Structures are given as C-alpha cells and as structure tokens.
Amino acid sequence: MAPKVLVSDKLSETAVQIFRDRGIEVDFMPDLGKDKEKLAEVIGQYDGLAIRSNTKATAKLLEKADNLKVIGRAGIGVDNVDIPAASKKGVIVMNTPFGNSVTTAEHAIAMMFAVARQLPEANASTHAGKWEKSRFMGVELFNKTLGVIGAGNIGGIVCDRAHGLKMKVVAFDPFLTEARAKEMGVTKVDLDELLARADFITLHVPLTDKTRNILSRENLAKTKKGVRIINCARGGLIDEAALAEALTSGQVAGAALDVFAEEPAKENPLFGLPNVVCTPHLGASTTEAQENVALQVAEQMSDYLLTGAVQNALNMPSVTAEEAAVMGPWIKLAAHLGAFAGQMTNEPVRAINVLYDGAAAKMNLKALDCAAIAGVLKASNPDVNLVSAPVVARERGIKMSTTHQDKTGAFDGYIKLTVVTDDRERSIAGTVFSDGKPRFIQIKGINIDAEVGEHMLYTTNKDEPGIIGLLGETMGKNGVNIANFTLGRATVGKDAIALLYLDHPLSGEVVEKLASTGMFQQVRPLKFDVS
Structure with missing residues (x-):
C-alpha cells in the first residue's frame, strides 16, 4: 500500500506534485492546520504530515496519530512541533535548514544597510513631504569590522557577502575550526574580543540554553561604543530591555531586528525608538525561499517513506539514500541482535554495549545504535522504533556504549552486542554475507552460522x-x-x-x-x- 501524506498548511502545488510523482498518496488541505479538532479527527489516517507554521503538532495531536511516521516542516523553525512527544511516539521530525539560508543572510545584510543609513526613517520622512537631508547622517560599511556570532550555514553566507562589501570579519563560534576560519577568510575570536572590536554585530545561532541572552546587559556593556546590532536569527538571543537602555544611552548606535522574544510582537521595549529598524520575522520570506523549502520537505519526506533515507531530522541520525541502500542489511542485523538479547533477558537491562568491527565500523554508527537499542526494547515494548528507542532507553536509565575497531577476524565486518543486567552479561554477534542476509555468527562465545x-x-x-x-x-x-x-x-x-x-x-x-x-x-x- 502506498504511503499517505497530509499537507495541512499552504505548500506550493509543485511540492504537492512531488509526492504524487513519487507514488505517494497525498491530501492537500492547506487550511486544515488551523482547525485543531478536525485535524485530530483525520491524522490517524496518515503516514506523513507536511506543515509550515500554522499546524501545531502537539502531544495531544500526536496521541491520535497512530500511523504517523514523519513530520516535515517546510522551514527551519520547529517551535510548533512537540519534538519530545514525537520522539516517544516514534515519529521522525524533519526541517529544511538550508532552503532559506541565502534569503535569511540577504535579509541580515539588508537590515545592516537599513540601520547604517537610517533608511526606514528617511523613507517615512520623505513620504511625509519633509526634506530632512541633514537629519539622516549614516555610516559606511566599507572597511568596518563585522562581528558574526555563529559562523554556520547562514552566518557563513553573511561572511561571504561582507567580504564583497570590503568589510573586515571576525567570528565567534565554538565549533569553528582555525582551518575553516581561514578557508572563510575570517578571524576566529572569543566573544569578548568580538564585542570589543566589532562596529556591527550580527547573530546567526539557534536559541539554546547556552545562547539565550548571549547579548546580555553585561555583554552589551562590553561592546565598542556606537556599535550597531542585527538579529535575523532567533528572538531571545538579546536582552531586549537591556538593548533598549543601551540604545537610549548611546552605547549602541542602532539595532535592526527581524525576530523577538515573543512573537507576534505587539508590544516591545524597542518599538518606537528612532534608532531601531524592525521587521515581522521576514528572514525567510521570499518567493524563492518558500518554494525551495516546500520542494525540499516534499523530497525529504518522500525519500524517508519510500527508501528509509533520513535527512535533516531533529530526533534521528541522518541516513542518506546511498547509506540506506548499503546499511539496510546491517540495520536489520543490529535490530536482530538486539531482539535476540532482549527476548533472552528477563531482568531489567542496565547497559547495552555494541562493538563494531571492520566494514561495520565505517558506517553510520548512530543509526545502527538506534536499531540495536530498539531491538532490545521491543521484547518488552513492541511499539518502540528507531526514533523512540533512545528516548525510552534514557527514561529507563539504560546506559549505551559504542566501540569500533579495524577488521580483526575472518569476516569483513561484524557487530557484537552485549546486554548487561545486575546478574549477567549476554552477548551475540552477527554479520551480513554477500547475499545481503544477516547471520548470527556467535552466541555465548560459541561460533555458529545461522x-x-x-x-x-x-x-x-x-x-x-x-x-x-x-x-x-x-x-x-x-x-x-x-x-x-x-x-x-x-x-x-x-x-x-x-x-x-x-x-x-x-x-x-x-x-x-x-x-x-x-x-x-x-x-x-x-x-x-x-x-
């Protein structure tokens, strides 16, 4: 039976056609996401749910989604999806983090120009019939230092565009290597140095416990006097009340924000300040970006439902279509090993240890780990799958350890799984033969070929x-x-x-x-x- 997908928000017809062309049955109901009760009534019929921001995939909705395997969010933000609830339910959550990268980066550059030259205020003044040429004295971007907080995909594009403007670029990103910084043509610095050196600061990081209020009152005080700040990433990265005070005092000369701590933002301490440019979360709002993310989410969901390939998942290791084809038998093997150990174990499991040897050690071990854990847990919980297994294991306090080694025996590669309880350890090993069929090759240290x-x-x-x-x-x-x-x-x-x-x-x-x-x-x- 062909997989069935519900599109409950506005997605392009081209994206909907992708599902049909791939042999997937699709119901396109772009206004259904706004009707929680009706959505809950029908969600149980579908294997996939494609959404934008109107549909709220809450824990309550997911309780009704008995057949759901994947949620695809056309865009980067997944605030409208309860990811922990989806993981427990065994539903993969995908987004499209790269479909709107250029658009968001361009918006950050546009906001930087707007705040540097006071374009919105000058525009309003001129429309009002005033000619206040002397009032709007801006600054050049040429030869200024741009501080980029977060030099990943979008931040990297901003760095590239800044070079075209002949700006000097410094970047703070804990994951940025010196080699990558050199390749990008930026100077890697710590946060304090960036704050002290930058004439403009632009943020391109996700909102996490570590990045929340990264521009705090304390850090705003460390900035170069007269700095201009741009945020097209996520609300909550800046202490908005502290920024308003810094703008009023002159410590910060101007700010341009596309995102806010609370959205939709109807009231905010930054609103009404003459040196602040605001837009209503328009970073991804271009025709090209909206089409790109729609097409991308349709392709990703289709690939998963038809081939098992996992791309841009937030609660499951990514597995390319090529990896899925090669790893399929090995994923089955890992699940079989886990299932054997799980069915043989009557007492609570304390730990699962997996050894990967040879060819197996060169594969996507995170995906294999998920299959092994799921195999063990299915003996007591048949609803567990690759997505929910790690969550369930953590809830039960089961420790997972993985080791890998070069080829050591007669097989090109093998997997050995050991389940540890309070009373015993139980091990089983297996491999995949050239016919693609998994085999058990050792139980209790005894060699077999089964x-x-x-x-x-x-x-x-x-x-x-x-x-x-x-x-x-x-x-x-x-x-x-x-x-x-x-x-x-x-x-x-x-x-x-x-x-x-x-x-x-x-x-x-x-x-x-x-x-x-x-x-x-x-x-x-x-x-x-x-x-």
Whole structure:
C-alpha cells in the first residue's frame, strides 16, 4: 500500500506534485492546520504530515496519530512541533535548514544597510513631504569590522557577502575550526574580543540554553561604543530591555531586528525608538525561499517513506539514500541482535554495549545504535522504533556504549552486542554475507552460522548424543517444519547450542515437551521481524 501524506498548511502545488510523482498518496488541505479538532479527527489516517507554521503538532495531536511516521516542516523553525512527544511516539521530525539560508543572510545584510543609513526613517520622512537631508547622517560599511556570532550555514553566507562589501570579519563560534576560519577568510575570536572590536554585530545561532541572552546587559556593556546590532536569527538571543537602555544611552548606535522574544510582537521595549529598524520575522520570506523549502520537505519526506533515507531530522541520525541502500542489511542485523538479547533477558537491562568491527565500523554508527537499542526494547515494548528507542532507553536509565575497531577476524565486518543486567552479561554477534542476509555468527562465545528467520527456537544443553534426534523428532511429530538447523559447541562434552529456523511458531505445548525431557538447560522460542 502506498504511503499517505497530509499537507495541512499552504505548500506550493509543485511540492504537492512531488509526492504524487513519487507514488505517494497525498491530501492537500492547506487550511486544515488551523482547525485543531478536525485535524485530530483525520491524522490517524496518515503516514506523513507536511506543515509550515500554522499546524501545531502537539502531544495531544500526536496521541491520535497512530500511523504517523514523519513530520516535515517546510522551514527551519520547529517551535510548533512537540519534538519530545514525537520522539516517544516514534515519529521522525524533519526541517529544511538550508532552503532559506541565502534569503535569511540577504535579509541580515539588508537590515545592516537599513540601520547604517537610517533608511526606514528617511523613507517615512520623505513620504511625509519633509526634506530632512541633514537629519539622516549614516555610516559606511566599507572597511568596518563585522562581528558574526555563529559562523554556520547562514552566518557563513553573511561572511561571504561582507567580504564583497570590503568589510573586515571576525567570528565567534565554538565549533569553528582555525582551518575553516581561514578557508572563510575570517578571524576566529572569543566573544569578548568580538564585542570589543566589532562596529556591527550580527547573530546567526539557534536559541539554546547556552545562547539565550548571549547579548546580555553585561555583554552589551562590553561592546565598542556606537556599535550597531542585527538579529535575523532567533528572538531571545538579546536582552531586549537591556538593548533598549543601551540604545537610549548611546552605547549602541542602532539595532535592526527581524525576530523577538515573543512573537507576534505587539508590544516591545524597542518599538518606537528612532534608532531601531524592525521587521515581522521576514528572514525567510521570499518567493524563492518558500518554494525551495516546500520542494525540499516534499523530497525529504518522500525519500524517508519510500527508501528509509533520513535527512535533516531533529530526533534521528541522518541516513542518506546511498547509506540506506548499503546499511539496510546491517540495520536489520543490529535490530536482530538486539531482539535476540532482549527476548533472552528477563531482568531489567542496565547497559547495552555494541562493538563494531571492520566494514561495520565505517558506517553510520548512530543509526545502527538506534536499531540495536530498539531491538532490545521491543521484547518488552513492541511499539518502540528507531526514533523512540533512545528516548525510552534514557527514561529507563539504560546506559549505551559504542566501540569500533579495524577488521580483526575472518569476516569483513561484524557487530557484537552485549546486554548487561545486575546478574549477567549476554552477548551475540552477527554479520551480513554477500547475499545481503544477516547471520548470527556467535552466541555465548560459541561460533555458529545461522540464517535469521521469523520463527526460531534456541536451546542450550551439554554436548552429548541424541539432541539432534530429539529436536527433529519433536518438531516432526508436532507438524513443525525445520527450514534450517544450526549447531555449535564450546568444546567436546561442554556447552552446546542449537538454533532452529522454523516455518511456523512453536506452541507452548511443544516448548513444554522439550523442556520436560531434562536434556536442555534452556528452550526459548524467538520471533524476529524479517519484513
């Protein structure tokens, strides 16, 4: 059955057509996002939800979204999506952080010109029939120092445009390397040095606990007297009351803001000040940007629903289409290893440790980790998936550790998963053969070669004659066909294991018959998702 997507906000017809062209059923209802009750009534029908800012994907809505797999936000801001609730529900949340980068960067440059030359006030004055040429004395951008706080995608474009204006650029960004700064042609500085040197300061960071009020009262006092400040990033990065005081005192000569701590901003201490330029969050508001983000979100959602590729997700490691094709069998393997350990473990899990060797170690380990955790947890919570698994594990206090190493054995690569409880550690290893099928290659330190099937039986016993015959006879008498039979032992007469791949699930009665023979230490039917 084809995936089904709801577009509940205004998206371009071209973007909607992308879904159709990719074979996805789509309902385009651009005003539905404003009707919370109606949206809640129908959301359960859909695999994907494409939105802008009107639709609020709240925890309450997500409770009704039983089939939802992905929410795509056409734009960068996801304030209207309850990401923790989506993660618990197992729903991927995607945005389009790069579709409006140029537009936002250009708006920052435009705001810088506007505040430097007092363009809005001069425009209003001239429209009013005044000719106040001497009143509006501006400053040049040429040869001035621009301080860029946040030199990522948008900040990097601003730096590039500033070079074209022959400005000197200094940047503060904890993630900016010296090599990257040199490549961008900027000087990397700490925040205090930027504040002291910059004639203009522009902000391009997300709003986090670390960046909230990054331009605080204290930091505004550290700026060069007469600085001009531009914020087209996020409200909350500047202490607006402190900025108003600095503008009034002359410490800050002017400010241009496109974003505010509370939006829509109807009242603000900055409103009405003659040296402040304000726009109503227009950073991404160009025809090109709106089209770009719409097309991008349609492509991203389609890729995920059809191929499993994950791009620009906020609660799941990204996996490209190419990675998804190569990693698919390995993700299944990680899930199977987790499922085996989870079904064998009756007591609370304290830790999950995963070792990646050889080819496996070169893959997207975060995605493989998610699959392994989900496999373990599904034994007790069938609704867990790759998105929700890390959240559930954290809630349960399960510690996750990952190690990787170069090729060490007979296989090009393998994964070894160990589940730790208060009483024991249980390990299982597997690999992917050239046929693309996952195999179990080691259980309890005993080497095997077992294909993974939907229905399996795992037994442990002392290595002694009669086990194979007993298993075969019991299966035959109860009408259960054995598709594959794998044996392994530590040494002669010591611990041995058997793993049977069955055509049908075992009844409790058959399991009890085997256990009652006294020949086995464990008799455990297992089930794996091989779809």
